[in-house]
């Protein structure tokens with residue numbers, strides 16, 4: 503049983519997907535930072551760079567966008583199967599040429615956006631690729647017979663564009679021919695609009711992807727879904743209208759949530775989001791996970807709770823690891839962690855237990871919409887796995903680097919800073935002819951200096967022969983201090 507809660511504010515749309523009352527996926531879209539990925543523009547080639555095999559294309563952004571030759575669709579397509587000839591940028595693009603381009607990657611800092619002419623337009627069951635000519639099937643549909651049936655049904659569709667490419671999305675598995683047919687008509691209409699660019703000026707978008715609350719209707723609906731609750735009457739009406747036109751069977755699932763309580767208080771969603779940012783995740787059995795996200799990878803360490811006695815130790819560890827397997831799969835989705843993930847389960851003696859924990863992990867990962875793969879268990883007993891990067895992680899969406907530790911996750915102790923201050927005092931006393939020194943530092947450091955370290959301080963004053971005063975600087979972090987000559 504699946505339920506979707508949608509929280510709308512003018513600045514932000516948040517979508518929570520719950521399975522059996524548990525928050526499993528979270529999507530956040532902010533109006534200020536809504537990216538351009540997926541948008542299609544009428545662009546103009548402003549420079550061809552033969553050395554880089556790329557071109558700069560003007561699409562109406564601050565900086566010209568970047569188009570590499572490998573992202574330029576091959577005209578004449580691949581029907582001779584001879585796709586390996588090297589094509590140079592100068593052969594496919596010339597300066598001043600107007601082209602339809604789609605944004606692959608948003609502009610970031612000084613880097614312009616990255617473009618492709620291999621345009622892809624998703625609908626509910628299909629992805630339409632006007633500049634390709636092959637028919638593919640989502641790898642999540644794994645039965646060969648289903649794949650073949652879907653493919654041949656699609657080939658038989660009368661409105662299909664014969665020389666264009668399509669991918670059958672996972673949702674197509676349960677769709678009948680009529681549903682696919684209406685998807686094709688929808689895509690054809692969309693493509694006609696996009697293609698009709700004669701009147702459009704260079705630098706304008708000819709197609710934008712749907713806002714998050716409508717992508718929910720296109721991409722996140724399946725047979726298990728029981729209800730979609732949205733806390734804005736206005737958005738609810740837009741969703742109902744969209745559903746009525748494109749996904750009529752979903753219309754009856756959409757409800758306006760008029761409640762006094764914030765919608766994300768239902769099922770404790772707000773609390774779960776909070777927990778999704780914490781390093782430690784408590785498991786019901788008393789064990790817990792420690793999740794660390796670094797640039798290169800994510801590591802998840804499984805721990806037992808309080809000591810449980812040695813008689814049932816193996817059994818307790820086994821149970822904790824089983825629960826951790828579920829917890830890990832859920833946290834990977836909720837936090838949207840991608841790339842390499844290293845799991846450190848608690849060591850188990852029995853081979854059968856090891857096997858069952860791996861099986862539980864595989865099973866829990868099956869429900870993930872992002873592709874995951876588990877490699878072998880390493881010699882040190884670590885489980886290495888990967889999870890496909892899709893969107894940014896929850897932490898990257900909601901958090902920035904901590905200004906106190908600048909991302910290290912720890913700061914120098916007050917004691918360490920105290921001793922640094924002592925060294926600085928000595929240096930300045932030797933170097934300058936001061937009457938008095940004033941030390942500015944954070945509260946905890948000053949507390950330590952006037953209390954536990956007061957003896958050392960008295961000795962230091964005697965040694966340098968001038969008084970030292972202290973002042974708490976409330977804006978300083980624990981690591982910051984200043985020794986001022988008075």
Ligand SMILES: [Zn+2]
Pocket residue numbers: 904905906907908909910911912
């Ligand atoms: Zn910090």
